[in-house]
Amino acid sequence: MAFFQKKPTQAEVQVDFSHLPRHIAIIMDGNGRWAKKRGLPRTAGHAAGAETFRTIATYCKEIGLDYLTVYAFSTENWKRPEEEVSAIMGLLKKYLLEAIGQMERDRVKMEFFGDLSPLTPELRQLCERTREISRHYEGCQVNICLNYGGRDELLRAARAYAQDCLEGKADANHLSSDQFSSYLFSKGVPDPDLVIRPSGELRLSNFLLWQSAYAEFYFTDVLWPDFSKEELHRAIAAYQSRNRRFGGI
Numbered sequence: 114m115a116f117f118q119k120k121p122t123q124a125e126v127q128v129d130f131s132h133l134p135r136h137i138a139i140i141m142d143g144n145g146r147w148a149k150k151r152g153l154p155r156t157a158g159h160a161a162g163a164e165t166f167r168t169i170a171t172y173c174k175e176i177g178l179d180y181l182t183v184y185a186f187s188t189e190n191w192k193r194p195e196e197e198v199s200a201i202m203g204l205l206k207k208y209l210l211e212a213i214g215q216m217e218r219d220r221v222k223m224e225f226f227g228d229l230s231p232l233t234p235e236l237r238q239l240c241e242r243t244r245e246i247s248r249h250y251e252g253c254q255v256n257i258c259l260n261y262g263g264r265d266e267l268l269r270a271a272r273a274y275a276q277d278c279l280e281g282k283a284d285a286n287h288l289s290s291d292q293f294s295s296y297l298f299s300k301g302v303p304d305p306d307l308v309i310r311p312s313g314e315l316r317l318s319n320f321l322l323w324q325s326a327y328a329e330f331y332f333t334d335v336l337w338p339d340f341s342k343e344e345l346h347r348a349i350a351a352y353q354s355r356n357r358r359f360g361g362i
């Protein structure tokens with residue numbers, strides 16, 4: 114792995130839980146390779162990945178993280194074979210039904226970033242119900258990026274802003290960063306402090322292009338279904354060892 118000389122052992126990982134990043138974003142990658150390594154169909158990897166998501170989201174709530182954003186399905190993932198896409202959508206439905214059943218217990222606020230319109234009406238309704246039931250929950254907010262693409266998000270924002278200018282609701286000569294952010298799916302959510310990508314890939318793959326301008330990155334070879342609380346600790350400890358300058362000195 115290019116980014117670490119040596120992976121710290123669990124005993125060496127020191128997390129300061131009183132100074133957690135406010136917002137962690139994760140590209141949940143590596144499900145297919147996880148399955149392949151075990152001689153299983155790729156869908157088994159997605160099922161295992163969904164369980165990892167459940168564990169990590171619950172843990173983030175437990176440790177008092179404010180925001181967790183996960184990349185679940187990109188605008189480019191429709192290119193995959195139809196059986197794989199429908200298996201992912203089926204798992205999503207199963208996950209949401211279970212999440213709705215346990216909402217009162219878990220009390221995690223759930224949001225969705227992305228254009229949900231190409232999803233089946235049933236899935237759209239489940240997303241809407243999840244969002245609605247958890248709307249008033251306080252504590253951790255989990256944002257699931259579904260049919261999400263950073264470029265798609267920016268194009269939508271540009272179009273909506275242009276429309277507001279045409280209707281006289283916005284002034285074309287005055288557009289601030291904050292104002293532009295309010296046209297994004299992530300409206301009202303602070304930018305991610307830490308972006309984690311498992312599976313060894315060193316790219317953003319169209320994730321949170323605008324929002325990750327000053328994010329710290331953590332890459333690991335661990336495949337998403339094998340991602341654990343310990344790996345999250347390593348990522349947070351790495352984040353806490355960084356010196357964020359935001360262009361200053």
Ligand code: IPE
Pocket residue numbers: 141142143144145146147185186187190201312
């Ligand atoms: C991430 O795992 C899940 C989705 C993109 C839906 P992948 O399915 O991309 O797994 P790999 O990268 O092929 O191993």
Ligand code: IPE
Pocket residue numbers: 140141142143184185186187190314316318
């Ligand atoms: C990014 O992973 C999208 C999600 C994890 C949902 P991909 O597997 O689609 O990314 P690439 O194709 O390797 O860039």
Ligand code: MG
Pocket residue numbers: 142143144
């Ligand atoms: Mg992948």
